[in-house]
Each structure stands twice: as structure tokens, then as C-alpha cells.
Amino acid sequence: MSTESVTAGNERSIAAKLESAVAEDLELPSGQRVDRRTTFVDLGLDSASIVSIAGKASEQLGTEVPPEWLFDHPTIQQLASFLAQQTDLHKDGHA
Template sequence: MKTKDEIAQWCVDFIATTFEIDPVEVERDAEFQSFGFDSTALVSFSAEIEEWLGHEIHPSALFEHPTIDSLSAFVVEQYK
């Protein structure tokens, strides 16, 4: 299983690449919507992180845990 920091870094890298943002500017406590996510991007993000983790992450988890830090903590707790 991945650590919280590994998951968070993957999220930072995904957001930086997807939205052409410098990774240094991706704040782990900022809400996903603040980066430009819409419903389509959230579904894509969910599918990509599922593939990377090897575990299902329902798109609703991204609404319930709307920041990198909260989502990372949720995933670690859910799949430990």
C-alpha cells in the first residue's frame, strides 16, 4: 500500500500536469475545484488514481474529501 505522502505527491503531479501548474504551486490543503476541476476532470482523476493504486476510488470520495491531504488520508485509512 502507498503512504499518505506518496498518494499526495501523485495527486500533486497529476494536478500539475493536467492543469499545467507548477507543482510547487499545488497546495495540498486547497480544494480540487480551486485547480480547475470540473465533473469530467474529477471522473478522470478518479479513474487514474484507481489505476495507480489498484483500488476503487468512487468519484464521490473526491467530493467528501475535497483536498489532496484529506483524500490521501482517506485512502490510506480505507485500504490499510
């Protein structure tokens, strides 16, 4: 399996976990999807929600996700892509 396909699979898995954390924070009905391309602010998240989601993401992913990263990568899609790259770097021993 190529590194690209592993990264893509990892990115999808991370995005799903982030989407779940955002949906939970927004108290959306079970099964309601969150647009992964909408910014966290446009989804209605405030700073306290960002901190909460960063904590949930850290727990679910087993790696620290500082709240600043949610501002630097302001959509689920962008953050998942960044985190997948970070995960791959750690696995390869480059970080």
C-alpha cells in the same frame, strides 16, 4: 515500525500520486507544485477533471477511487488521508 508511521508514509505516497495527477490534468509545467490543502474546485477542476483524476488515482493506486470520494474529501490532503486509512483497513482485513 508503528502502524501510525506506516499510515503516514502511505499517506505521503498517495498524496504525491494525487498531486501528480492533478498537476497533469491542470497542465502545469513540470515540477510546479499543487497546494494539497486547496480544494479541487478552487484549483480549477471541473466534474470531468474530477472523473479523470479518480481514474488516474485508481490506476496508480491499484484500487477503485470513485469520483464521489473527491467530493467527499475535497483536497489532496484529505483524500490522501482517507485513502491511506482505506488501504490500511484492507491490509488488516477489516474492510
